[in-house]
Each structure stands twice: as C-alpha cells, then as structure tokens.
Amino acid sequence: MVVAGKKSIIKRTVRHMSPGHMLRARISAHTVQKIADKYGLIYFGAVDPRKDDYNLLRGFTVSRTQIDSFYTVGTVQGYDVSFVLRNDIMLTRDQHERRCHWFIVAIRLHADSTLPHFYVGPQASNGVFESTYPQLKQMLFGTMAEYPQKFVSNFSVYARPSDIVGIEQLFPPAAAQVIVSHFGDMSFEIEDNLVYVYSESRYPNAALVETMLQNAMWLAKTLDTVSAARVILDQE
Numbered sequence: 001m002v003v004a005g006k007k008s009i010i011k012r013t014v015r016h017m018s019p020g021h022m023l024r025a026r027i028s029a030h031t032v033q034k035i036a037d038k039y040g041l042i043y044f045g046a047v048d049p050r051k052d053d054y055n056l057l058r059g060f061t062v063s064r065t066q067i068d069s070f071y072t073v074g075t076v077q078g079y080d081v082s083f084v085l086r087n088d089i090m091l092t093r094d095q096h097e098r099r100c101h102w103f104i105v106a107i108r109l110h111a112d113s114t115l116p117h118f119y120v121g122p123q124a125s126n127g128v129f130e131s132t133y134p135q136l137k138q139m140l141f142g143t144m145a146e147y148p149q150k151f152v153s154n155f156s157v158y159a160r161p162s163d164i165v166g167i168e169q170l171f172p173p174a175a176a177q178v179i180v181s182h183f184g185d186m187s188f189e190i191e192d193n194l195v196y197v198y199s200e201s202r203y204p205n206a207a208l209v210e211t212m213l214q215n216a217m218w219l220a221k222t223l224d225t226v227s228a229a230r231v232i233l234d235q236e
Contacts, residue, residue, distance in 0.1 A: 025069075025203065031204065032070045032085075036072045036083075039213075041072050041074030041081065043070075044073070047068050047084075048068070057082055058192075059106070059194070059198075060119065061198070065088055068084050068085070068086050070204075071083070072084070079220055082105070082107075083105055083106075083209070085102070085104075086100075086102045098128060100200070102199065102201070103198075103199050105215075106194055107217065109194065109195060109224055109227075110220075111227040113227060115193055116163035117190060117192075118136070118157065118167050118189070119187065120171075120187060120189075121156060129187075136159055138156055138158055140157070141157055141164075143164060143165055147173045147176050148173060148177050148180055150180045151176040154180070155179065170223055170226050182211075185199070186212065195216055195220045197212050199212055
C-alpha cells in the first residue's frame with residue numbers, strides 16, 4: 001500500500017486525541033468486547049506490529065503506517081476467526097490522500113489447495129485496492145455462466161486474468177446473488193487461503209460486526225464446499 005507523508009500522520013494522531021473520538025471509540029470497543037464474549041473469542045484491543053507478537057492480518061489494507069485496535073481472535077464453528085479495526089492514510093492511484101477506517105473480519109479456510117488471490121467490492125470503493133495490487137486487473141464474470149445484473153453493475157472483481165475461470169468455478173452466480181442481497185457496501189478479499197471481509201467503518205456497532213461475521217462464515221463455508229468438490233472431481 002502507498003501511504004501518505006508524515007504531516008498527515010501527525011494530523012491523524014491529533015484527531016485521535018479528541019474527546020469525541022475517544023468516547024465513540026470506547027463505545028465501539030465495548031461493543032466488540034461483548035461480541036467476543038458471546039462467541040468465546042479473546043479480545044486484545046490495540047496491537048502494534050512493530051512491538052507486539054501477534055498474527056498480523058494482512059490483505060490489501062496492510063501497511064507500515066496502519067493503526068490496529070479491537071484485535072480479537074478465536075474459533076467459531078471450527079474456523080479460526082480474527083477481528084481488527086484498522087485505520088490508515090494512504091494515496092490512491094491518482095495520488096489523492098484518503099483517510100481509511102476498516103473493520104475487518106478474517107477467517108482461515110479449511111481448503112487443502114491454495115485458492116487464487118481475488119477481490120470483490122462495490123465499484124465506488126475500489127480506488128484503495130487498485131493502488132495496492134496493480135498486478136490484479138478488473139475482470140468481468142460471465143465466462144462460464146450468466147451472473148446477476150445487479151452484481152455485474154454494482155460490484156467489481158479484481159484478479160489475475162489467468163485465474164478468472166477458476167474463480168468463477170469457486171464463485172458461481174448463486175453466490176453472487178447472495179453478495180448482492182447481504183453484503184451491501186462490504187467488500188471481500190481471498191488471499192493465502194484467508195477470507196477478509198471489509199467494511200469502511202470508523203465506529204463499528206453490534207449489528208455491523210454480527211453481519212460481517214455471518215457473511216464471512218457463509219463465504220468461508222461456500223468456498224470450502226466448492227473447493228472440496230473440485231478436489232473430488234479432479235481425483236475421479
């Protein structure tokens with residue numbers, strides 16, 4: 001990720017010291033702690049990759065200037081799950097600074113084979129991703145089947161051109177319809193067999209966190225099921 005300069009980083013630090021921000025951040029932290037308790041997860045709070053020994057969540061949002069808070073880990077329905085609230089200031093592909101706040105839910109897939117790296121997100125929020133992974137190109141689904149028009153019109157897919165057929169096999173039109181119906185302005189990324197579900201939210205509330213966890217669990221189970229079926233077919 002291309003990040004902004006020191007002056008913008010200093011301004012961010014000042015903003016985070018304001019009483020209003022600190023109050024709302026405490027409320028959101030308490031919300032995430034309650035959800036962690038509900039699912040038997042461990043809440044660590046603020047973490048620093050330069051100082052702390054923890055499993056850093058990567059994906060397109062990782063950078064040398066990120067600030068991570070609300071860090072939470074554990075197991076849900078047999079899946080390793082992590083939460084984090086990440087904020088950063090970065091440069092888009094056209095060199096404009098953008099203040100970014102992401103709540104992220106990450107789930108480790110069970111798939112034995114390595115899935116291709118790809119990203120799916122609302123078209124209005126693709127600038128940050130494009131500046132991070134220029135090697136992934138915007139692609140159109142539809143090589144093997146017809147996809148819902150609302151998905152094609154409202155969401156963008158980024159992948160290596162050589163991977164697009166395999167991604168369509170993992171992500172059929174029925175799955176695309178679920179994205180249209182349930183993901184709203186959320187995006188997701190598959191990298192190194194991890195599912196990352198993102199929402200641009202500075203102060204996540206309980207409804208958002210619960211929805212993101214449910215969506216990430218659905219996505220992980222869907223990808224694992226399709227991936228396992230492909231392995232069986234390849235062995236026949």
